[in-house]
Amino acid sequence: MGRFKKVTSGAAGAAAPPADAAPTVTDLSLLTTMSPLPLGGVTTIGRVTFLFGNTEGRWPAVKLVLSGMKTGDRDAPQVLVKMNMKPTPCPSIDALVMVSNAEIRDAWRSSQGIIPESLVVPQLASRELSVTFPAPKRRRDALQSSIQILAEHPHADSFPMASFDVLELGHVPVGQSDIYVACCFKVAEVGPVSGEGERFRRQVRVVGTEEGSTESWTVVLFDSHAESDLLQRDRLLVLAGALVSSSPRTLLGYANLSCLMEYRVDDEE
Structure with missing residues (x-):
């Protein structure tokens, strides 16, 4: 774990x-x-x-x-x-x-x-x-790839796997790896969650780190109109430069880390 x-x-x-x-x-x-x-x-x-x-x-x-x-x-x-x-x-x-x-x-x-x-x-x-x-630290054309949501939600079988474009807008050092990522998550593509306004976790794999390695991340997405609810979550990482769409079905992330995200770095080699 x-x-x-x-x-x-x-x-x-x-x-x-x-x-x-x-x-x-x-x-x-x-x-x-x-x-x-x-x-x-x-x-x-x-x-x-x-x-x-x-x-x-x-x-x-x-x-x-x-x-x-x-x-x-x-x-x-x-x-x-x-x-x-x-x-x-x-x-x-x-x-x-x-x-x-x-x-x-x-x-x-x-x-x-x-x-x-x-x-x-x-x-x-x-x-x-x-x-x-702030401007991106440097350009990485190779990182114009995609990330895929892995099945972690209890109702994952009820909706298809979804991929999202990676925007190379920031530099995030993770351990010995460098990840350049800011993502646009189209929540509508992954289907409904259980319970109105309930948050759910999805694990995504970011492709395109240094030396071709990958890192696992846990992303918390919200389906809620209440901004105060978003801002008060315990592990919520609200960073400067984050652009938050007012649409409850779309979250926009910008700069060094995407907003409204919760990260997990796996111990597995």
Whole structure:
């Protein structure tokens, strides 16, 4: 049996743009289509819609609706952005999207990591923040392959095996291997789950690591409308730069690790 392990990227994060710098609004298709982002990275702006944090010493995060998208649009991409404050050395702060906003950081610090939504409405809801997404560390054309879901769900026999494209958008060191992966999981292709809104685990094998090896991962997918439910799961790994579609049947992952995922590194050789 494998062990559960949270995996983080060792790549360096992108620097925050100066406060007076005019952000570059990029074509949103770069963030939502199945094509790699340019090596130079992407900078865009968004409007704050929600701010959350926790009490575990991690950074707070801001959820943005990208400019030019309708707030009520079910398909509008949203961004979870970590703040650029380092309270303590922590591997999870590497390769995160940086946003410079001292007011948010100070509020987070004074409230022990919990920022009520009431703080966002009067102070931040109408504010636009610039966001810089880090560029991929390097291109790996060989990794434009696919991953296959392995039968682990108790009702796996009731739906077909599904494969999903691998987007080479980030660098994830796992043990002695390097995995470059960010995935778009089309949940509708793997059939229903037992129980309304119940999460289920599926094991996927990522093909295309260094020296042709493979690593096993356990992915947690959700079929739920409730974003608060997604954000509060125990082992939920919500990383900066993650694009979360508002559609309950589609989860979009971007950058160094896909969002809404739970990873297991198997002990088997």
